[in-house]
Amino acid sequence: MANPFKPTAGMTPPVLIGREDDLEEFEMALDNGVGDLGRLAYVTGPRGIGKTALLNAYGDIARDRKWDVIDETADQGFLDRLVEALTDTKTKVRSVELPTVRLDLGGTPVGLSTSLGGISLEPTQRALTFRRAAGQRLDVLEKKNRGLLITLDEVQASDITELRALATGMQHLIRERRNVAFVFAGLPSMVEDVLNDNVLTFLRRANRTVLSGIPIPEVHHAFRTIITTNGKQASDEVLDTLSASTRGYPFMIQLVGYWAWAYTKNSNVITTETTQKSDSASPTRSG
Template sequence: MEYRNPFTPTFGIVPPHLAGRSELLSQFADAFDQGIGNPNLATILVGARGCGKTALLSCIAQEALQHGWIAVKVVAAEGMLADILERTLEASAEFLDPKPRKRLSGIEVAQFLGIEWTLEASEQENWRSRMNAVLDDLAERDLGLAILVDEVTASVEEMVKLAATYQLFIGEGRRVSLIMAGLPKHTMDLVDNESVSFLRRARQRFLGAVSDAEVARAFRASVEDAGKSIGEAALGKAVEAIGGYPYMMQLVGYCAWESSRDSSEISDEHVEQGIFQAASDFRVGVLDSTYRDMSDGDRAFAKAMIQVGRDCTLAKVAQAMGKRTNYASTYKARLLGRGMIAELPDGTFGFALPMLESYLAERFGL
């Protein structure tokens, strides 16, 4: 029998089984159901690379579509406003009913579609009025518009403009939702941006580690749906190596599946081989570049964290660095901003990527 590997160790791909996102997704389903006024309609998803932001955005877009909204997904970059307009027109054209309609005809929409929109700064008002026209049209057909923006950053001027205009849409009582996703540093900068201070009221959702139980469930479901089986012990090993990190789940799953070849069961041994392979892929694909991006100060901070061990606090890490807490706090913020470390509510913090600690320890000769 031919088996097809169900795991998707590729950024941006929605896996067949998401681990640990059902609660969040059902909240979005409720939000789209309820519509105007639901606080989740303006949300920022925050998390490290590989925690599943892009995949989650796609699933949220799916929820929107199932609840009477049009969904357009863009990446934050100059040109995104034009992109949003064009895609909204495209998507709404698909909803046009065949009967002749009062306000905007199919032909008019088709004409819109043929136009290449390039917006200068001065055309922002223009963009807004064009969007208003489309939104009126959608409202007439009882459709909301969900705008999903991936990889947000405050350094893109149009991102700031979009957020500012969104606030105006909301003020006018329009059924519009803005769901954004980005790395901690970028989302923090955006929320701190003075001209979009209302974003501080947007819901921020931190996508931290997924629980082992959820990883186990999604892992098993992926394996079984694709026609193989896996025993408890083998599954436990995989889950431990995954450490709650979605990208690692796909890597370990993919490699274990490949090791099992045409056997119908993924054994302990297959998982062990899979973990070994996944670790080396993860090193090359993620950890090496993470390390290269670290400044000397970042490295000194990380090294001190390893020396402190469990329950790092700023005071302990600063002491291990032989520096003042003020100095150390700069580096703590930098590492938090890149999702390399994560903080618990009690103020202690630790490494947030699987294998990062042992990788760095090796690099530092500890």
């Protein structure tokens, strides 16, 4: 039996525990149409709390509705990558630095050197702004009653220029009543830095989701459901131990569950001995 727990970073687990309300709100935002509050949103919380997993789940909801979804990470060059994804083109060479040439004057100790400078090669798609590229994609999608979702992970203020360009373009798309949604995510301090930027005031109106730990009773219920539906059994005592050891931390739920499942090997029962091995292995394996 395959292990149903997936602690791999950035991967959406089979069951997104404790986020049912967030998922339902996003479903309503897409179904309610243009102008719904949830179509411009951000997700924040500490590392490992499930921000990326929630963005992935939002993408799945949009894809189920036949929307186009583009997922990006807010590192250097992300805006160019968005435009490339929207226009289905690849970025070509942007500039070439020409060499320096030295001219020796024969019979004299004098020499001259000069730089030939550089030639900027801006391909056609570089002239497309994000707003225009997104608008062209939406022209096609909206004829089929479909929309466009863009998610941006790891938002921070280190390259504020690209964020400003993206936010400005998105603001115009929303004002034009395009069938678009934008959700970004980041650590609390990083997101606050972005929202406090004088040019990015538009994003302060975004719907906020602050992720925190999952209540232990919900963890207990999720463990029971996942374990039993995948062919194994565990007593209430074992489930209590597994649940408590996670402290409600989403990543730890996956990690503890992963090792509890792995240590049962071919057995169909997760035992107290298994939970002890899992509890000792999880902090070690997670660093």
